[in-house]
Amino acid sequence: MLPIILLSVFGIVLLFLGFLKTRAVLLPAALLFILIALGAGFLEWNKSYLYFGDMLLINNLAILFSTIVLISAFMVVALSGDFLEDEMAQPAEYYAILLFSIVGAMMMIGYENLIMLFVGVEILSVSMYILTGSDKRNLRSNEAALKYFLMGSFATGFMLFGMALLYGAVGSFTLTDIKSYILLSHGRPSLLLYMGELLVLIGMLFKVSAAPFHFWTPDVYEGAPTLFTAFMSTVVKTAGFAALLQLLSVSFSAIYGFWWVILAAITALTLLAGNLTAVYQNSFKRMMAYSSISHAGYLLIGLAALGQQSRSALVFYSLAYSLATISAFGILLLVAKQHTTDGRPDESYSAFNGLSRNNPLLAFVLAVSMLSLAGIPLTAGFWGKFMLFSAAVDRGMVWILILAVLMSAVGIYYYFRVVIAMYFREGQAGRIRVAPFYQFILIAATALTIILGIVPGLFQNIM
């Protein structure tokens, strides 16, 4: 609760700091604000409170998801030093919008009332539309923003319609009311409820880019400035899955039999679409877009097989995925700047050729994050997949497990193309200068990925 208020205020403060002549103060200020919000969040650890007329619930699960969102945001901001040098950029606005979008994400994580969910989704989405288009001179960025905005509004429309239908059936927007309505309906809830749930699901699945609602993802991810792509693919996804988990586990667990088939089918489709298309990409950034679709597929397993293990598995997976994704984009930012074609940074695989020669640290960081995304043991990503797969087996969904395993094998193929380029191919990459703080963030993320890969129990004890 406190973090939401603090971040809203801090966002406004940042806007005013933008009037100062010295831009240098903005980055540390933004980082400090995020840290304060992070600390403030833990004040409510082990206490479960309802706020705003029972519209927002802050419990340990919500705090953990918020922490992942804040860590992701912290890393993204920490890697954003470039904006301060770019004449055309408006860092004050960017940082303020980032903070506002975190507020939206936190509402999505802790909502207890569908109105709150809607407000949260809108805050987050509108911020994302703006940031996607923030590279004003780049046609691609403009196109991406427009596409994202049109498709996103459409999806939000579906979601709103679904909420209206739910209200029609239940007479309330509160999650617990929906639950008790279902329990009191003796297994025959009104058709409106089913329709409403489906439409809300469609809206949310669009946000987390699950197939067949994923077509916007590659274009938007490729067009947006890399840093905001990193933000989008981690924060939006984490918040989206937290919201879905909340919705399905609190309100709709009683009609599991109805929706699990639909989610399982979407899971299978998402895994296939994400992984198989990623194989054919030549641009690293576009591959990462499809990879984010495929990870939405893995996360969906946790929802389709909703049970005891789902919560901790989803939290762990989100954390592992966020750490690896942001470090990967962080390296891409550095490498792509070295080679430009037609004035645009080169984001193809070949830009990474021979990176390990002169930049062993950067190559190692990217290799570890690729291994983690591919789910190779001794990285956090492996245990994330392991927990989700266990959840599936616990529910008896062996077929989905086999599909997911086959798709992870496909994943190894495209993630390792980068590793091969960096380590085994010759390239002319010179030594890349990296700011010490930037380097520190990358090393910290890599270390955390490896530590969680060796002793995942550390994290489970917190849960």
Next chain:
Amino acid sequence: MLTLIILLFPVLAALLVLAVRGQQAKQIAFIAALIELGLAGYAFFSFVPDANSQFGFDYPWLAQGTIRFTAGIDGVSLLLVVLTALLTPLIILSAFRHTYDRPSVFYALILFMEAALLGVFTARDAFLFYLYFEAALLPVYFLAALWGGENRIPVTFKFFVYTIFGSLFMLVALVYLYFKTGTPAGLHSSAITALYNLNLSPTEQSWIFWAFFIAFAIKMPVFPFHTWQPDTYVESPTPATMLLAGIMLKMGVYGVIRLMLPIVPEGVQTWGMTALVLSVIGIVYGAIIAIRQRDMKRLIAYSSFSHVGLMAAGVFTLSLNGVQGALVQMLAHGINVVGMFFVADIIASRTSTRLIDQMGGITRYTPKLTVYFMILLLGSVALPLTNGFVGEFLLLSGVFEYNNILGAVAGLTIIFGAVYMLRLFQKTMFGKTTPLTEGFNDVSGSESWVFIPLCIMVFWIGMVPNSFLKLTEPAVANLLQFVK
């Protein structure tokens, strides 16, 4: 506790080696590998020959302590721990004759590999086993792809994806088995012994058999999953080839003995014939191709494929002879194949070719190399009193008891083995000298120090096989009792 030290020491040593600049790395790596050999030797000599897991440790790891970080050494593990610890210093020593670019990374990867292999052979928790099984792949992949031959990138990538793909099926099986334990009430457990006592239906047995079989058959490799192997062996730098052929393929056979036989005995009984036929096809097929090879390294690669087929066949007979034979043969084959690859490496680097029809008459200049080569060769063709004989004899008798015809076909391996090995020896060592072999230098001091321990082992195992067999027998009998 000793196991923990054995598992951690190479990792720490590898980190130390990474920090060293320049060519000193290899000395440090060699000393570390020798210390590790000392630790394994201590375990070997203080091992009590019964079925228990010894020198173990046990820490909670994950999921409220139902998945544990636990390892120990029983008879089956001991043999492979000794093999790994013995071969690693020799492999490092054999690499001294080359100067590799970035030596600290090169030797650190070898030590990481050793740690992972030892982890596979000592793990007492199914998921720990899986973790090490996969982790062993990374160092050798990087060794092969960084220092390998011209065609290394696609070849090693195929190897990597192929083997990971296989072991993912094992992961599925293990997760499934984990959730079968402790039902209907109570906590799950992933201890390997807990998986032995599951009551699985025949259908489940079959599915899990195939999941395991694909994982281990790719690793070994068994026909028709072997297509990654010859190319990878040829393209890898010799130390990596030695690690692959000498130790890593034993992971597959070990996995069958440790996991498959006791967990899905009915599955093995149902499908054992299929697996045996595939293995026997591999024996004959590999041997025939080996006879036709011109490239030394490729010839040894196919011979290794043929030999491992016999080990697999022996294991799937579910008999004491078959499994015991496979264990001794793993030890023997590890020693012989590392020796053979070293001979090939010496000859190839001095004549700058690997094609055997361009060689000849080397023996005129090299009395020492001839003797070492001969001893290793006799071991490979299973002459009595050498290490190959004990293993192959037990294996063949196991297969013969199972099925006469298969036994007879598998027995061809001895004849074929003699044909391709003696052909290799004759073409390279005897005959007329060629311009390439003119003035061939005999083995140097440090090269001799690789051969001497290997040759001693050839005779030790060949003459007193009981010093190894008696250590493994209680453990093997214990594993096989789950089959009954």
